[in-house]
Amino acid sequence: MALLRDDPAKEVTDHGGSLLRAEALFPGAPKPWLDLSTGINPHPYPLSDISASAFQRLPEQAQLQALMDAAVEAYGAPDAMNVAAAPGTQILLPLVAGLAAGGKAAVLSPTYAEHRRAAAIAGHDVAEVSDFRALYDADLAVVVNPNNPDGHVTARTDLLHLAAHMRAKGGLLVVDEAFMDVGPRTEALDGDVEADGIVVLRSFGKFFGLAGIRLGFALAAQPTADILRARLGPWAVSGPALEIGRSALADLPWQAEMRERLTRQALDLDTLLAENGLTAAGGTPLFRFLRTVDAASLFRSLGKDGILVRNFRADPHALRIGLPGGDGEFHRLAQSLRRWRKAAGQPQ
Amino acid sequence: MALLRDDPAKEVTDHGGSLLRAEALFPGAPKPWLDLSTGINPHPYPLSDISASAFQRLPEQAQLQALMDAAVEAYGAPDAMNVAAAPGTQILLPLVAGLAAGGKAAVLSPTYAEHRRAAAIAGHDVAEVSDFRALYDADLAVVVNPNNPDGHVTARTDLLHLAAHMRAKGGLLVVDEAFMDVGPRTEALDGDVEADGIVVLRSFGKFFGLAGIRLGFALAAQPTADILRARLGPWAVSGPALEIGRSALADLPWQAEMRERLTRQALDLDTLLAENGLTAAGGTPLFRFLRTVDAASLFRSLGKDGILVRNFRADPHALRIGLPGGDGEFHRLAQSLRRWRKAAGQPQ
Numbered sequence: 001m002a003l004l005r006d007d008p009a010k011e012v013t014d015h016g017g018s019l020l021r022a023e024a025l026f027p028g029a030p031k032p033w034l035d036l037s038t039g040i041n042p043h044p045y046p047l048s049d050i051s052a053s054a055f056q057r058l059p060e061q062a063q064l065q066a067l068m069d070a071a072v073e074a075y076g077a078p079d080a081m082n083v084a085a086a087p088g089t090q091i092l093l094p095l096v097a098g099l100a101a102g103g104k105a106a107v108l109s110p111t112y113a114e115h116r117r118a119a120a121i122a123g124h125d126v127a128e129v130s131d132f133r134a135l136y137d138a139d140l141a142v143v144v145n146p147n148n149p150d151g152h153v154t155a156r157t158d159l160l161h162l163a164a165h166m167r168a169k170g171g172l173l174v175v176d177e178a179f180m181d182v183g184p185r186t187e188a189l190d191g192d193v194e195a196d197g198i199v200v201l202r203s204f205g206k207f208f209g210l211a212g213i214r215l216g217f218a219l220a221a222q223p224t225a226d227i228l229r230a231r232l233g234p235w236a237v238s239g240p241a242l243e244i245g246r247s248a249l250a251d252l253p254w255q256a257e258m259r260e261r262l263t264r265q266a267l268d269l270d271t272l273l274a275e276n277g278l279t280a281a282g283g284t285p286l287f288r289f290l291r292t293v294d295a296a297s298l299f300r301s302l303g304k305d306g307i308l309v310r311n312f313r314a315d316p317h318a319l320r321i322g323l324p325g326g327d328g329e330f331h332r333l334a335q336s337l338r339r340w341r342k343a344a345g346q347p348q
Numbered sequence: 349m350a351l352l353r354d355d356p357a358k359e360v361t362d363h364g365g366s367l368l369r370a371e372a373l374f375p376g377a378p379k380p381w382l383d384l385s386t387g388i389n390p391h392p393y394p395l396s397d398i399s400a401s402a403f404q405r406l407p408e409q410a411q412l413q414a415l416m417d418a419a420v421e422a423y424g425a426p427d428a429m430n431v432a433a434a435p436g437t438q439i440l441l442p443l444v445a446g447l448a449a450g451g452k453a454a455v456l457s458p459t460y461a462e463h464r465r466a467a468a469i470a471g472h473d474v475a476e477v478s479d480f481r482a483l484y485d486a487d488l489a490v491v492v493n494p495n496n497p498d499g500h501v502t503a504r505t506d507l508l509h510l511a512a513h514m515r516a517k518g519g520l521l522v523v524d525e526a527f528m529d530v531g532p533r534t535e536a537l538d539g540d541v542e543a544d545g546i547v548v549l550r551s552f553g554k555f556f557g558l559a560g561i562r563l564g565f566a567l568a569a570q571p572t573a574d575i576l577r578a579r580l581g582p583w584a585v586s587g588p589a590l591e592i593g594r595s596a597l598a599d600l601p602w603q604a605e606m607r608e609r610l611t612r613q614a615l616d617l618d619t620l621l622a623e624n625g626l627t628a629a630g631g632t633p634l635f636r637f638l639r640t641v642d643a644a645s646l647f648r649s650l651g652k653d654g655i656l657v658r659n660f661r662a663d664p665h666a667l668r669i670g671l672p673g674g675d676g677e678f679h680r681l682a683q684s685l686r687r688w689r690k691a692a693g694q695p696q
Contacts, residue, residue: 040404
């Protein structure tokens with residue numbers, strides 16, 4: 001399907017998570033697919049009954065306010081007026097990139113490809129830079145923290161220094177904290193957004209394992225958040241997402257427990273990888289990042305066993321592997337890894 | 349809650365549908381509220397079970413394609429490539445207004461207030477014009493067809509003539525067909541969008557009675573639809589909305605039956621209004637529009653009985669009344685209208 005074409009700004013890269021694409025690549029693979037190609041939590045926040053009115057009625061402003069209040073608590077933002085709630089972070093990217101006057105954008109890379117596309121849509125000349133210092137020259141600087149896919153963490157002090165520089169020249173720093181729920185939260189900028197020149201993005205669906213409901217947030221100084229709320233309009237977030245999001249964000253004990261659980265499981269996954277001669281080069285508790293010359297053979301071998309991981313066209317030696325959802329899935333991955341290692345004659 | 353302020357472009361007008369606002373206005377009203385303040389169908393498309401994966405996984409491109417295909421059938425668009433699906437029509441308004449280069453916008457008025465706000469957000473000077481011919485001077489012309497709240501229908505031939513004029517000068521005609529599901533579909537422009545210079549907006553939630561799921565469409569020539577899809581990104585529509593929307597849009601028999609049912613019920617409502625000395629001055633089968641010097645007293649009297657209708661700050665003699673959902677609701681409205689008529693000493 002050529003949904004998007006002609007213009008580089010329109011080209012959406014594969015982001016993992018497409019089982020139909022997996023089917024096409026590995027038509028003979030055993031079902032069901034074990035999808036480890038995303039960084040979405042395999043242990044979703046439990047869905048309670050959603051009211052019929054959430055589907056039928058227009059969402060009320062008071063429900064949106066309650067969601068914003070819960071986001072303030074969960075993310076440590078200064079105030080609900082610093083929060084703009086959206087139907088997924090994705091739709092925010094061109095809006096946020098457009099807050100900086102058209103000019104030079106720099107994205108700390110390699111990273112999530114949509115930032116580049118969004119900055120181009122917003123009219124910027126976009127450079128993908130690997131050196132943090134190169135961000136200082138831009139009008140719009142984008143950092144994913146912790147980074148996807150390699151898990152690299154940028155220190156909050158470095159980000160605040162960059163933000164002060166951007167603020168002084170009327171530029172904007174965007175920090176995408178899509179995986180900060182499981183990141184080193186001491187490096188989060190959510191509490192710092194009342195200073196101008198910073199927009200922090202938070203994704204609901206990844207950590208809470210509910211990517212399909214589409215819910216994300218921009219945190220910013222109030223005048224900037226005002227602009228984003230105005231563009232999103234009064235009913236940007238669906239009734240079901242309002243109900244689920246509010247409950248989940250307010251459930252701080254579930255969040256604390258889930259962080260520990262994911263951290264333990266990521267360690268288990270690292271151990272399994274090590275048993276098969278693979279060392280995680282980084283990642284977050286929601287995914288591990290591998291760098292190996294065997295990436296292509298491993299991708300194919302797992303794929304033939306019905307296990308989809310994420311490969312990267314621009315980096316053929318890299319793989320990202322999400323967390324298996326339980327013992328059964330872990331065991332299936334373990335078997336497939338051993339099969340691959342034996343076939344490839346890898347050292348134990 | 350002062351969510352939006354400071355700037356006229358940020359001010360969201362009341363659109364009806366807020367029971368919390370109704371509570372504040374009529375604190376002693378009997379519960380539950382009978383909400384007739386919107387044009388949302390009180391007979392929602394039946395919700396079948398939504399798959400867990402719709403909530404948990406990122407929506408697949410193939411699901412989006414299936415939704416677009418169903419929209420083509422339901423709306424009579426030329427091709428799925430003419431369709432951009434969004435989380436509600438509302439979020440499309442500034443995006444669509446931004447397709448016309450910043451300049452003069454004209455909105456055929458009085459009408460749905462968000463068009464004015466969206467055009468201002470997109471950087472236009474906005475005029476609200478009451479004469480269709482005044483639209484010819486604008487770079488962005490907006491017509492709601494049939495119009496909300498008065499139900500006025502603009503002829504397709506007039507719209508096509510205006511569109512040709514806009515196309516010739518590089519302008520854009522936006523036709524908001526939010527209520528065209530129950531409108532005179534011979535006047536719809538959905539089949540004409542492959543010609544440049546036209547964007548048609550279609551709302552899912554009103555006719556299907558599922559405003560909370562947030563689903564709307566822009567129909568346009570393919571290059572324009574490409575731009576909108578690029579800005580919305582790959583996962584703009586939630587998993588639940590994709591599943592529900594696809595089923596409902598493909599269910600043409602339900603749609604045909606619902607059109608007849610709503611038309612019958614609108615006639616019943618007109619009869620009831622007439623019995624109480626009130627003549628509908630217009631509307632669509634989803635709502636009736638009243639113009640009466642007694643609008644304020646009627647609004648208050650119904651409100652005290654727990655029945656919310658829509659009044660208009662800028663037009664104190666106008667009211668919009670949505671369809672009651674069944675015999676019980678109809679009876680409650682009938683009783684309240686009779687009570688008002690007696691108290692006011694209105695002639696039968």
